Amino acid sequence: MRFFTVMLRHTCRNMLLTWKSQGMTLFTVSLSVLIFSFFYLIYANALHLGAALDDDLRLIVYLDEEPPPPMQEEYRRKILKFDQVERIEFVDSAQAFKRFEQQLGDNRDVLGGVPADFLPPSIEVYPIRSMDSLSRIKRFSDYLQTLPGVLKVQYGKEWIERFYSFIQLMRVVIILSGSLLIMTTTFMVAHTIRLTLLSRQQELELLRLVGATNNYIRTPFLLEGALQGLLGAGSGMAALLLLFNWIKLQFAGPATSSLLPFTFFSWPVVLLIVGLATLLCVIGSFSAIRRFLQL
Amino acid sequence: MDTSPPEAMIDLIKVSKIYPPEVQAITDISLTVNRGELLFLTGMSGAGKTTLLRLISRMEKPSKGMIDVAGMDVAKLPQCKIHLLRRKIGMAYQDFKLLPERTVADNIAIAMEVVYRPKSSIEKRTRDLLEQLNLTQKYTARAGELSRGEQQRVAIARAVANWPEIILADEPTGNLDADTTARVMDLLHRHNRKGATILIATHDKTLYQQDTHRVIELSFGRMRAPQAEMPDADDAYGEFIPPVSEV
Numbered sequence A: 001m002r003f004f005t006v007m008l009r010h011t012c013r014n015m016l017l018t019w020k021s022q023g024m025t026l027f028t029v030s031l032s033v034l035i036f037s038f039f040y041l042i043y044a045n046a047l048h049l050g051a052a053l054d055d056d057l058r059l060i061v062y063l064d065e066e067p068p069p070p071m072q073e074e075y076r077r078k079i080l081k082f083d084q085v086e087r088i089e090f091v092d093s094a095q096a097f098k099r100f101e102q103q104l105g106d107n108r109d110v111l112g113g114v115p116a117d118f119l120p121p122s123i124e125v126y127p128i129r130s131m132d133s134l135s136r137i138k139r140f141s142d143y144l145q146t147l148p149g150v151l152k153v154q155y156g157k158e159w160i161e162r163f164y165s166f167i168q169l170m171r172v173v174i175i176l177s178g179s180l181l182i183m184t185t186t187f188m189v190a191h192t193i194r195l196t197l198l199s200r201q202q203e204l205e206l207l208r209l210v211g212a213t214n215n216y217i218r219t220p221f222l223l224e225g226a227l228q229g230l231l232g233a234g235s236g237m238a239a240l241l242l243l244f245n246w247i248k249l250q251f252a253g254p255a256t257s258s259l260l261p262f263t264f265f266s267w268p269v270v271l272l273i274v275g276l277a278t279l280l281c282v283i284g285s286f287s288a289i290r291r292f293l294q295l
Numbered sequence B: 001m002d003t004s005p006p007e008a009m010i011d012l013i014k015v016s017k018i019y020p021p022e023v024q025a026i027t028d029i030s031l032t033v034n035r036g037e038l039l040f041l042t043g044m045s046g047a048g049k050t051t052l053l054r055l056i057s058r059m060e061k062p063s064k065g066m067i068d069v070a071g072m073d074v075a076k077l078p079q080c081k082i083h084l085l086r087r088k089i090g091m092a093y094q095d096f097k098l099l100p101e102r103t104v105a106d107n108i109a110i111a112m113e114v115v116y117r118p119k120s121s122i123e124k125r126t127r128d129l130l131e132q133l134n135l136t137q138k139y140t141a142r143a144g145e146l147s148r149g150e151q152q153r154v155a156i157a158r159a160v161a162n163w164p165e166i167i168l169a170d171e172p173t174g175n176l177d178a179d180t181t182a183r184v185m186d187l188l189h190r191h192n193r194k195g196a197t198i199l200i201a202t203h204d205k206t207l208y209q210q211d212t213h214r215v216i217e218l219s220f221g222r223m224r225a226p227q228a229e230m231p232d233a234d235d236a237y238g239e240f241i242p243p244v245s246e247v
């Protein structure tokens, strides 16, 4: 207990002594955390969105004629052999007609006189909702095209492909901003710790002379790194939350709020990001100690 | 503790120290200091007194020979165990080694903080020492603003603050008047009576002239024969001897 109060006092004194570079470091750390978590938030929401829009992920395989039950079994067997497929559903002409009627709603009288079997029967294939299956959807649809009796395979091609490349891009951006985060935090923290070490060289030497343990000398600097990480990442996260709410407010229409179900990180994710940033800072200060404090 | 058989606290065996490149500071010194002893170390400037004290507290490693302090082989002590040795030793450095930006109280407290003494006890001990050294007014003064003599007393206060088993005082009275010198010697004697082993390096003959304690004289890094009985008979450095003060 006494140990920690003494350590904390040392840490505070250190940080006050080099408050300018402390401020710089805090700013850099929080900015890096903000940038990284901003992109990560977009990515997470995009994934979420992709999973939510399952209807658009469905492939519709149009058939030239109503398949008899053994044929249906054949189709089922051939399609389900792909483990990316969650389930399939047969829709015959009559069902398709009924759905179409429902979609038209009040305008359904335009269908007057149209034969009930003018829509082709189809198979609706629901792939597993994951990015992995999205990436293979094109090859899968090519395969479905080769099945006998298939007129045409339809899916939200454009949309899915664009969405998929967006997700790919986001992955790259996240990796880049993540490495930026790692480099800036460790570098900046190591830099400030080095400044503190230099400004207190005389005292550190004296501490050693009067019988301080290595831990006694080291701990305040590790604590300083941890504090920088904690404060920096915390304020970065707070800034992101503010930004998030502001953006939400800008788009707050009656329709869009339900259309774009954006959500902030859950608590565990927030804690994870803050914890990782803190860990990085501790590593940064540790490397500075290793280099500049011959213990 | 005076009745128990003498036990070596500091034991030097044929110790030499050569500073790079070729400065022979200490040559072949063998010396045993018993627990509870008070010993004066004299010799002219450059004789190697400071070097000897630095060797004992492991601020330097000997070039040759063995040093044993409180049962520890000082030369072989690994870096991570040096604090065990340093905690047994309180040293008043010739150049004081005070932190000029910090207060007098902070400078003294630092020695007690590293062994996690409770705050109240630190404060009490600090005030007590300052009073004994006639520095009560300077509790919150910055160490850098003190006079040399005041700084010297703060350095001594820090050295004895933890009641160390061994006190090494390097020229503890160099900047002090007779009265204040007496106070400092009083403080050191008091710690000696409580069992501390004390080494005092000094030029000041008046410190030991009337004293019955052992005196060792260094000359060009070598030990002269003990001359505790008649230290002033050999005036190695014909300097002015101040009038004897009442120690």
Ligand SMILES: Nc1ncnc2c1ncn2[C@@H]1O[C@H](COP(=O)(O)OP(=O)(O)OP(=O)(O)O)[C@@H](O)[C@H]1O
Binding pocket: B019, B020, B023, B024, B025, B043, B044, B045, B046, B047, B048, B049, B050, B051, B052, B094
């Ligand atoms: N760090 C060092 N590097 C090189 N030579 C040194 C070093 N420290 C001391 N010396 C030399 O070692 C010799 C002994 O020095 P030391 O400081 O031990 O003398 P001293 O007896 O304490 O003198 P004084 O009474 O003036 O304090 C001197 O010749 C000095 O020049």
Ligand SMILES: [Mg+2]
Binding pocket: B049, B050, B051, B094, B170
């Ligand atoms: Mg000296």
